[in-house]
Amino acid sequence: MPLPRAILFDLDETLISAYGRPEAAWIAVAAEFSEALAPWSPAEVAAAVAAFARGFWADAERHRIWRQRIGEARRVIAAGAFDSLAAAGRPAPAADVLHRLADRFTAYRDEQMRLFPDAHAVVDGFRARGIRLALVTNGAAEVQRAKIARFDLAHRFDHIQIEGEHGFGKPEERAYHHALQALGVAPGEAWMVGDNLEWEVTAPQRLGIHAIWVDGTGEGLPAGSTARPDRIIRAVSELLLDTPAGAAA
Numbered sequence: 001m002p003l004p005r006a007i008l009f010d011l012d013e014t015l016i017s018a019y020g021r022p023e024a025a026w027i028a029v030a031a032e033f034s035e036a037l038a039p040w041s042p043a044e045v046a047a048a049v050a051a052f053a054r055g056f057w058a059d060a061e062r063h064r065i066w067r068q069r070i071g072e073a074r075r076v077i078a079a080g081a082f083d084s085l086a087a088a089g090r091p092a093p094a095a096d097v098l099h100r101l102a103d104r105f106t107a108y109r110d111e112q113m114r115l116f117p118d119a120h121a122v123v124d125g126f127r128a129r130g131i132r133l134a135l136v137t138n139g140a141a142e143v144q145r146a147k148i149a150r151f152d153l154a155h156r157f158d159h160i161q162i163e164g165e166h167g168f169g170k171p172e173e174r175a176y177h178h179a180l181q182a183l184g185v186a187p188g189e190a191w192m193v194g195d196n197l198e199w200e201v202t203a204p205q206r207l208g209i210h211a212i213w214v215d216g217t218g219e220g221l222p223a224g225s226t227a228r229p230d231r232i233i234r235a236v237s238e239l240l241l242d243t244p245a246g247a248a249a
Contacts, residue, residue, distance in 0.1 A: 005190065006185040007190065008179050008190060008191065008192045009135050010199070010214075011147065011148070013194075014116075014214050017115075019109065022053070023047070027045075029105045029108050030046060033100070033101050053081075070143065074103075079098050116236065119151075125240045132184070134157060135157045135161065138163040138199070144162045145162065161175070171202070173206075173207060190210065192211050193214065193236065195215075210230050211229050212231045212239070220232075
């Protein structure tokens with residue numbers, strides 16, 4: 001595959017593992033609070049949270065607002081999940097317990113966060129080939145900057161674009177245009193690489209950007225999905241396998 005002049009990389013679930021397998025994480029955290037959450041089992045708690053969270057995050061405008069306040073959002077989700085459970089006739093824990101549960105989930109996620117294997121090697125490999133690189137991520141400035149520093153990513157990119165710092169993010173068209181302009185390339189000269197089908201495939205494709213979807217679970221496109229990635233990979237480590245060593249065109 002010919003190399004582009006530039007690549008826009010997503011951060012979470014593309015270069016780092018940050019939010020994958022949320023239900024398993026909720027089970028682990030609920031188990032720590034098993035006495036305070038009784039009679040609800042960790043599995044019941046995790047299932048209720050997952051169900052409420054799907055509805056909570058499904059609204060695009062709500063998602064845009066609350067992903068900037070992820071810790072508070074988890075408190076809202078925990079409370080909503082237990083409201084649903086309480087409707088079955090068993091009382092919900094006190095509000096302070098739910099706050100501590102949600103805050104512990106946030107801390108647990110931070111503890112479990114890790115860089116994907118070969119992520120540095122892939123980014124550095126493209127940079128060595130003369131490819132212009134941007135890191136384009138949604139979320140709050142402080143949270144995302146902390147991840148970038150923690151995983152030694154800042155110096156590896158020509159442009160870093162965080163939603164909370166710029167006031168706009170994916171899938172807004174200006175998010176992609178701004179990154180392309182910063183790199184000095186046209187849409188047809190760039191790849192977008194990431195795990196979100198709307199943010200990293202459908203939206204950038206409308207602008208003429210080559211879209212590479214990271215299917216980290218290996219489950220393939222969801223049933224009924226209209227997204228058609230230009231390429232599907234399991235991990236960014238696959239990106240350099242079939243690319244030439246020469247400089248970009």
